[in-house]
Amino acid sequence: MQFSRSVVRFLRTCRNKVTIFIQGFLLYLLIYLVFTMAGLWKSYKKLLEIHPWKTQIASTATLMSLGDFISQTFVERKGKDYNIIRTARFGFFGTVYVGPTLRTWYLVMERLFGVGKKTALFKLVADQMCFAPVFLATFICGMELLKGNTWNDSKNKVVENFKQVLMSNYQLWPAVQLCNFYFIPFQYRILVVNTTAVGWNTYLAFKTKDTVESNESWS
Numbered sequence: 001m002q003f004s005r006s007v008v009r010f011l012r013t014c015r016n017k018v019t020i021f022i023q024g025f026l027l028y029l030l031i032y033l034v035f036t037m038a039g040l041w042k043s044y045k046k047l048l049e050i051h052p053w054k055t056q057i058a059s060t061a062t063l064m065s066l067g068d069f070i071s072q073t074f075v076e077r078k079g080k081d082y083n084i085i086r087t088a089r090f091g092f093f094g095t096v097y098v099g100p101t102l103r104t105w106y107l108v109m110e111r112l113f114g115v116g117k118k119t120a121l122f123k124l125v126a127d128q129m130c131f132a133p134v135f136l137a138t139f140i141c142g143m144e145l146l147k148g149n150t151w152n153d154s155k156n157k158v159v160e161n162f163k164q165v166l167m168s169n170y171q172l173w174p175a176v177q178l179c180n181f182y183f184i185p186f187q188y189r190i191l192v193v194n195t196t197a198v199g200w201n202t203y204l205a206f207k208t209k210d211t212v213e214s215n216e217s218w219s
Contacts, residue, residue, distance in 0.1 A: 089143070105131055
């Protein structure tokens with residue numbers, strides 16, 4: 001009986017992650033259609049060619065902020081208690097850490113495994129087995145430090161949440177990244193990750209929200 005309940009809980013969790021994946025994919029399509037209809041897609045591609053680092057970092061910061069906005073507005077339903085400092089913190093972290101780290105990692109994978117669809121599975125294994133655990137741990141720790149927490153408190157937050165966040169990661173990102181590495185050209189992969197990650201960042205914002213918010217008198 002206990003085993004069957006565990007299976008049911010796992011399936012429900014997987015269903016939630018599949019929903020995030022579908023929402024992210026639909027958001028990617030929506031952005032593509034809006035950009036195309038508005039004549040902005042060509043401009044975006046040109047920016048990627050001229051300023052690939054700046055463009056991808058800016059899009060990462062924007063969509064991370066959007067994820068926290070969705071979390072506070074629609075998940076936590078904060079209303080008048082909306083914490084704009086928290087949203088700014090996500091945008092800042094996307095600018096100085098997440099954006100540069102993702103682009104650097106994607107470039108490293110291209111050099112390690114080469115280009116082409118045949119390398120997709122190798123990139124997926126490296127991404128999920130090597131990069132994801134380190135990235136998630138540093139993400140949680142970094143966000144806690146930005147809140148003003150001590151190093152020890154930040155490490156405790158990682159220990160407290162890491163396993164659950166990593167398991168949630170494995171229920172969503174392997175499928176996303178396999179499609180990303182197999183079908184999507186290199187220059188658009190971070191955009192796919194970022195649009196899918198709007199839902200994921202909403203989850204991360206919710207998971208990292210509670211440690212210090214009650215102490216943020218400066219916000």
